[in-house]
Amino acid sequence: MSRRSLTLLKNLARNSNASCIQTRSVTYMPRPGDGSPRAVTLIPGDGIGPLVTNAVEQVMEAMHAPIYFEKYDVQGEMSRVPAEVMESIRKNKVCLKGGLKTPVGGGVSSLNVQLRKELDLFASLVNCFNLPGLPTRHENVDIVVIRENTEGEYAGLEHEVVPGVVESLKVITKFCSERIAKYAFEYAYLNNRKKVTAVHKANIMKLADGLFLESCREVAKKYPGITYNEIIVDNCCMQLVAKPEQFDVMVTPNLYGNLVANTAAGIAGGTGVMPGGNVGADHAVFEQGASAGNVGKDSIVRKNKANPVALLLSSAMMLRHLQFPSFADRLETAVKKVISEGKCRTKDLGGQSTTQEVVDAVIAKLE
Amino acid sequence: MLWCDMEASLNLLNLGLGRMVITKFCSERIAKYAFEYAYLNNRKKVTAVHKANIMKLADGLFLESCREVAKKYPGITYNEIIVDNCCMQLVAKPEQFDVMVTPNLYGNLVANTAAGIAGGTGVMPGGNVGADHAVFEQGASAGNVGKDSIVRKNKANPVALLLSSAMMLRHLQFPSFADRLETAVKRVISEGKCRTKDLGGQSTTQEVVDAVIAKLE
Numbered sequence: 409m410s411r412r413s414l415t416l417l418k419n420l421a422r423n424s425n426a427s428c429i430q431t432r433s434v435t436y437m438p439r440p441g442d443g444s445p446r447a448v449t450l451i452p453g454d455g456i457g458p459l460v461t462n463a464v465e466q467v468m469e470a471m472h473a474p475i476y477f478e479k480y481d482v483q484g485e486m487s488r489v490p491a492e493v494m495e496s497i498r499k500n501k502v503c504l505k506g507g508l509k510t511p512v513g514g515g516v517s518s519l520n521v522q523l524r525k526e527l528d529l530f531a532s533l534v535n536c537f538n539l540p541g542l543p544t545r546h547e548n549v550d551i552v553v554i555r556e557n558t559e560g561e562y563a564g565l566e567h568e569v570v571p572g573v574v575e576s577l578k579v580i581t582k583f584c585s586e587r588i589a590k591y592a593f594e595y596a597y598l599n600n601r602k603k604v605t606a607v608h609k610a611n612i613m614k615l616a617d618g619l620f621l622e623s624c625r626e627v628a629k630k631y632p633g634i635t636y637n638e639i640i641v642d643n644c645c646m647q648l649v650a651k652p653e654q655f656d657v658m659v660t661p662n663l664y665g666n667l668v669a670n671t672a673a674g675i676a677g678g679t680g681v682m683p684g685g686n687v688g689a690d691h692a693v694f695e696q697g698a699s700a701g702n703v704g705k706d707s708i709v710r711k712n713k714a715n716p717v718a719l720l721l722s723s724a725m726m727l728r729h730l731q732f733p734s735f736a737d738r739l740e741t742a743v744k745k746v747i748s749e750g751k752c753r754t755k756d757l758g759g760q761s762t763t764q765e766v767v768d769a770v771i772a773k774l775e
Numbered sequence: 776m777l778w779c780d781m782e783a784s785l786n787l788l789n790l791g792l793g794r795m796v797i798t799k800f801c802s803e804r805i806a807k808y809a810f811e812y813a814y815l816n817n818r819k820k821v822t823a824v825h826k827a828n829i830m831k832l833a834d835g836l837f838l839e840s841c842r843e844v845a846k847k848y849p850g851i852t853y854n855e856i857i858v859d860n861c862c863m864q865l866v867a868k869p870e871q872f873d874v875m876v877t878p879n880l881y882g883n884l885v886a887n888t889a890a891g892i893a894g895g896t897g898v899m900p901g902g903n904v905g906a907d908h909a910v911f912e913q914g915a916s917a918g919n920v921g922k923d924s925i926v927r928k929n930k931a932n933p934v935a936l937l938l939s940s941a942m943m944l945r946h947l948q949f950p951s952f953a954d955r956l957e958t959a960v961k962r963v964i965s966e967g968k969c970r971t972k973d974l975g976g977q978s979t980t981q982e983v984v985d986a987v988i989a990k991l992e
Contacts, residue, residue, distance in 0.1 A: 435900070436816055436945050437812075437942050437946050438816075439946075440804065440807070440808050440811070440904070440906050441811075441906070442811065443811035443815050474814075598952075600992065733945075734815055735815075735817075775817065
């Protein structure tokens with residue numbers, strides 16, 4: 409047997425042993441009334457969006473989860489997110505969405521970005537981790553990328569100085585840098601993470617990224633139990649593909665975060681499986697971890713072969729956010745079992761299944 | 776229930792009177808809590824414990840409330856058991872029980888019996904919760920504060936209160952800390968090296984605490 413398969417088998421055995429120990433379910437003593445159903449805004453989106461959000465709807469039904477969806481149709485070509493949708497999200501405080509396709513060029517700005525700015529969802533979180541049964545080149549990957557979501561290179565401030573010359577402004581503020589750093593350290597603290605790495609290019613952008621780093625350093629002083637270090641973004645990309653196990657929580661400004669998150673998602677198994685979401689002080693929008701604007705090829709949509717795993721795991725994060733930990737655990741366990749068995753996989757994971765087959769397998773594995 | 780303070784003592788007649796009060800309001804809300812707990816914690820069965828063959832009106836009202844709430848949770852199995860049979864079943868075949876909802880007195884007895892068969896009141900976690908507040912304490916026998924000798928020799932078992940504080944952390948929405956605490960405590964128990972007298976060992980409270988702290992990640 410090849411050395412690689414031996415390691416994989418050992419990992420599988422180790423993981424199944426670990427799951428044997430946790431026989432008793434978590435005892436969660438609810439407050440009276442915690443079980444009343446919560447409303448969640450649902451935006452199916454474009455491309456594969458409706459497929460994967462439908463997958464989530466089916467699984468939530470099967471689990472009898474205490475949530476009900478208020479569905480709204482939004483397309484990426486619209487100029488703005490409709491007011492009624494924003495109303496609904498403001499009322500429900502939690503939203504689940506598929507991707508919204510952003511047209512390249514032209515005058516239409518990304519609705520994904522619009523949503524994040526209007527609701528001030530300043531933190532984007534992507535959890536990239538190895539799934540048992542899905543072997544990748546690197547093991548022991550468990551990276552959480554926390555990305556500033558409202559400013560930086562996505563400030564949208566572009567203008568043509570003279571014909572043929574365009575200026576794009578990157579805006580970094582102390583206010584936003586401080587709050588994203590605070591969120592990253594708080595996340596690490598509450599989730600028992602040991603290290604926070606700030607990603608920057610302050611050797612070149614001395615003032616902008618320098619301000620970002622200053623804010624991170626200040627916040628780091630308040631968390632002496634958590635290791636803090638900094639890495640320049642080009643070296644970071646190289647390290648990610650060479651030795652990703654060294655990273656734990658990464659805090660980044662807007663653009664680097666997008667790239668780092670997608671890279672980390674790719675090395676850990678692909679953007680089809682990594683969960684994530686956007687959170688602000690008052691609202692939270694959950695969507696697949698990386699590549700919210702990538703709504704898949706037409707052929708995938710036609711053949712119904714989109715991977716629902718990322719959105720299913722994101723909806724588990726949403727259930728935990730809504731304080732339904734038991735349902736979140738059931739969903740995650742079922743999804744992980746389906747992946748580790750390996751029988752039902754969509755094309756991006758090397759299999760041939762359709763979205764519906766994966767959904768049925770997950771529902772079958774629900775306890 | 777049997778603990779309301781409407782007792783009268785008619786000394787002349789050498790008579791002591793206790794009054795048991797069961798209200799629809801309280802029965803309904805405890806039944807609702809029990810089913811909601813079962814729903815939110817993925818439990819499959821709720822068993823109502825009663826003595827309605829004898830106390831037809833009082834426990835009958837309790838049962839009625841439970842049955843009404845049960846209808847709203849078709850996914851959860853509901854059954855009823857008379858408290859004397861229940862005690863017998865608990866010691867003979869406790870695996871049949873999942874969530875049990877009981878009035879006040881039976882609950883005290885059933886909880887202590889169940890705690891005893893599963894390992895003792897020194898290890899079972901629990902708490903009290905209302906609409907606005909929650910008080911966590913060791914699961915059973917809150918009134919039993921141990922013998923003087925245990926206090927003097929510092930040999931009390933901290934496990935019950937440690938696990939209750941993990942439940943408290945979860946109630947406060949700090950699940951990661953709750954998980955760490957529970958894992959550490961369970962490891963210490965499963966290793967078996969550090970146990971207080973009620974679990975068959977010789978350790979002091981401080982030794983158990985040090986072991987738990989050492990096992991924290």
